[in-house]
Amino acid sequence: MSALFSPIKLRGLELANRIMVSPMCQYSADDGAANDWHFTHINMLALSGASMFCIEATHVEPIGRITPGCLGLWDDDTESALKPILASVRKHSKTAVAMQLAHAGRKGSSYRPWEGGQQIPFSQGGWQTVAPSAIPHKEGEAAPLALDSAGLARVSAAFVDAARRADRLGIDALELHGAHGYLLHQFLSPLSNQRTDRYGGSLDNRMRFPLEVFEAVRAVFPAHKPVGMRVSATDWVEGGWDLAQTIVFAQELKRRGVDWIDVSSGGVSPLQKIALGPGYQVPFAQAVKQATELPTIAVGLITQPQQAEEIVASGKAHMVALARGMLYDPRWGWHAAAEVGGQVSAPPQYWRSQPSTHKELFGRTTFGAR
Incomplete structure (x- = not known):
């Protein structure tokens, strides 16, 4: 039995395997609204074989966008633009659809x-950014405005409003973006x-606002639907946010009912020195898992099926999430199932693609073609 293709339950959401398509910014919306590109992109990856697809960083106010x-x-308008896309996904795919709610802050x-x-x-259409402190992300950039009490309330309310809209759209789960140097991470570091x-x-004190935002979102998103958090486990800069603080933050999130921690790293400083390599962030996920349960x-850089299988089978993490690997191979989940001995759900239009060497890939052995 493949560990990667074993089921897992997150609150009321039952997933058939341990693979998620990571939220991946497409930088292709029209004034925040999804369009034909998103229709193609989301529908394509909803058929990847992953049990959950997470919609890209979805920003809660216009000045919170990265680009x-x-x-x-x-x-x-931004809510309505997603309706036909999600309707198409539901018609053709059994994947759960999550959404990552985000605010870029000074980035x-x-x-x-x-x-x-x-x-x-x-002068070229840029806008005034906001942040915990009036410190630019890097030298030479315009400084952000430090959020005052009214600004903090506005941002928190924007996360709440987006969570309500996501529920109306039928989104199955939410992930709050507390990583990669964006606003919630900016408060932590x-x-x-x-x-x-x-x-x-x-x-x-630095954890206070991200925890308040999580609590506010959790309070309005239906109790049976899970809410997770993506974190950067380290800034990769001396004196910055680190793994020990991440564990404390995760423990506080646990007390407030978080359903998963998605463990990434970096992004808050251009001075970061990251030691890249296959699965380079897996030890961070393992440490959070062991400390918090x-x-x-x-x-x-999780790209190979056996690599993903080992991560889950050895208990280093409960799930894996792929981004670039999924863009390069939009049927990654199918190929992983064939390699490590799992099954995936596929629409009947594709059943005849099943190789003769993997007759159980879709859980079917015959197709009844005339």
């Missing part, structure tokens, strides 16, 4: 990656948070 092309869910107002990815000047009020300084998701 002008980032997806949003802040009004009726907003940037050009798309293929346009250079640098901050957009105000002492590199970006130098406040002197109750939201800065001590670890308890929470469901954890391992991410980062």
Whole structure:
């Protein structure tokens, strides 16, 4: 029995295997609204064989976008744009659909990656960003505005509104983006948070706003639907956020009912020095899992089926999430099942693609063709 293709339950959500398609920014929305590109992208990866697909970082207010092309869910137009896409997914796929709710904070107002990815000047359509402290992400950038009490309330309310809209859309699960140097991570890291009020300084204070946002979202999202959190386990910078603080944060999230921790790293500082390699972030997920006994998701350069199987089978993480590997091979889950001995769900239009050497891949042995 493959560990990777064994079921798992997250609150009321039953998943057939331990594979998630990671949220992947497409930078292709129209004023926050999903379009034909998202229709193609989401429907394609909803047939990957993964038990859960997570919609890309979906921003809760316009100034919270990373780029002008980032997806949003802040009004009726952005909500309506997702309806036909999700309807198509539900018609043809059994995958659970999650959504990552996000706010870029000081890393907003940037050009798309293929346009250079640098901050957009105000004179060229850029916007004023916000952050815990008025510290730019890197030298030479315009400083963000430090969020005051009204700004904190506005952002928290925006997360709540997006969570309600996601539920109306039928989203099965939410993941809050507390990683990669975006707003919630900015509050956690002492590199970006130098406040002197109750939201800065001590670890308890730096955790306060991300925990408040989690509590607010958890309170309005249906009790049977899971809510997870993506974290950066380390800033990869001396004196920054680290694994020990991550574990404390995860324990506080556990007390508040978090359903999983998705363990990534980095993103808050251009001074980071990351030791890249296959599965380089898996030890972080393993440490969080061991310390908290929470469901954890391992991410980062997980590309091979046997690699993923070993991560789950050895107990290093409960699940794996793939991003680039899924873009390169949109049927990764099928191929992994064939390699490690699992089954996947596939629409009947594709049943005849099953190789003769893997007759149990879709749980069927005959097709009854005329």
